[in-house]
Amino acid sequence: MEGSTYLTAKRHPIAIQMPEFPMINQTNKKRVLAFWEALDKASLSQVSSVCSQYFAPDCVWNGPAPIYQQVGPEAMAENFWAPLKASIPDLRRQTHMIFGGASSGRADGGADGRMWVCGTGYLIGQAKGAFLDIPVTEKTLRLRWGEFYRIEDGMIVEAQVLIDFVDWFEQVGLSVLPTPLGIAHVYPAPTGYDGLLIDAQDPDETQKTLSMGRDFIYGALNSFDSSELSSMGMENFFHQNVKWYGPGGIGACLSLEEFQERHQKPWLVAFPNRKVQDLESLFAEGALLAGSGVAGVKALHTGPFRDTPASGQPIEFSGLDFWLRSGDKFTENWVFVDMVDMFSQMGHDLFKVMREQSVAHQEGKR
Numbered sequence: 001m002e003g004s005t006y007l008t009a010k011r012h013p014i015a016i017q018m019p020e021f022p023m024i025n026q027t028n029k030k031r032v033l034a035f036w037e038a039l040d041k042a043s044l045s046q047v048s049s050v051c052s053q054y055f056a057p058d059c060v061w062n063g064p065a066p067i068y069q070q071v072g073p074e075a076m077a078e079n080f081w082a083p084l085k086a087s088i089p090d091l092r093r094q095t096h097m098i099f100g101g102a103s104s105g106r107a108d109g110g111a112d113g114r115m116w117v118c119g120t121g122y123l124i125g126q127a128k129g130a131f132l133d134i135p136v137t138e139k140t141l142r143l144r145w146g147e148f149y150r151i152e153d154g155m156i157v158e159a160q161v162l163i164d165f166v167d168w169f170e171q172v173g174l175s176v177l178p179t180p181l182g183i184a185h186v187y188p189a190p191t192g193y194d195g196l197l198i199d200a201q202d203p204d205e206t207q208k209t210l211s212m213g214r215d216f217i218y219g220a221l222n223s224f225d226s227s228e229l230s231s232m233g234m235e236n237f238f239h240q241n242v243k244w245y246g247p248g249g250i251g252a253c254l255s256l257e258e259f260q261e262r263h264q265k266p267w268l269v270a271f272p273n274r275k276v277q278d279l280e281s282l283f284a285e286g287a288l289l290a291g292s293g294v295a296g297v298k299a300l301h302t303g304p305f306r307d308t309p310a311s312g313q314p315i316e317f318s319g320l321d322f323w324l325r326s327g328d329k330f331t332e333n334w335v336f337v338d339m340v341d342m343f344s345q346m347g348h349d350l351f352k353v354m355r356e357q358s359v360a361h362q363e364g365k366r
């Protein structure tokens with residue numbers, strides 16, 4: 001989600017934190033941490049059983065294109081985690097953030113109350129075999145990951161997981177999109193704030209973050225007048241020195257001015273009527289806010305974007321966001337957009353481009 005619009009109306013707290021939620025949230029975070037630890041340690045033959053230990057038999061796992069949705073832990077393991085670990089045998093997880101909470105992801109202001117845990121960081125290792133035909137490199141890979149898990153009665157029943165494939169392509173020397181307007185390969189942990197929220201957080205701070213987040217997303221982002229960036233009043237939500245860490249193909253912007261010029265303006269030229277929908281999740285803990293949506297934003301592709309001409313097609317954006325609030329402004333925003341899925345809807349197959357470039361690169365070595 002790229003920005004905001006200023007609300008002149010007074011902010012109204014979204015009171016959804018029931019007394020039992022903090023205890024459930026603590027249990028859920030421990031459950032996800034245990035899953036990550038078990039998955040990191042698992043051999044290839046153990047991946048399916050590990051997934052079955054933590055995921056409900058009928059869980060819905062929404063992954064990145066071209067893997068997309070898998071139903072059940074065995075399908076998820078067979079089509080994503082096992083081949084990924086086979087490709088990168090020394091794969092290890094570096095976690096920048098983990099937190100959770102009760103969701104308030106409905107555009108009408110209603111609280112759905114479902115409990116989620118999210119995390120992000122890097123998956124690190126050296127590829128020894130191809131994954132989805134992505135060629136092997138001698139370099140150590142640092143793959144951006146974002147994961148959201150909905151938990152009921154101790155089991156994960158729904159997930160959205162994204163890997164930044166365009167950034168991965170760039171790390172192996174394949175540029176499937178024009179040079180980003182932002183800075184490539186910038187995805188740090190929070191600055192001056194411990195994003196590993198293992199302990200319970202101040203509920204008042206959590207409420208403040210969630211209320212501000214709802215105003216930002218459903219009031220601000222959805223109020224663009226299709227003409228002037230100033231109609232969104234970005235300065236009322238983003239600090240002037242905000243750090244916006246965009247996905248591969250877009251890059252990072254290290255100030256509000258950079259964000260508006262290098263991302264928001266070209267984005268809204270391409271998708272001027274984009275609107276945030278009901279989200280799978282929107283929750284806060286302490287000063288951190290998170291949102292996820294398989295089709296969380298919808299728009300018509302009516303302008304050029306990254307050298308891809310307007311297709312006129314309706315686009316559903318699959319994405320994940322993490323924000324850090326400092327006082328009354330957001331100072332950092334970590335952003336995942338499933339660029340492979342997005343460009344596919346625009347008629348542009350990024351994996352096909354990657355494979356063609358890989359073949360040409362290999363032939364050039366002969």
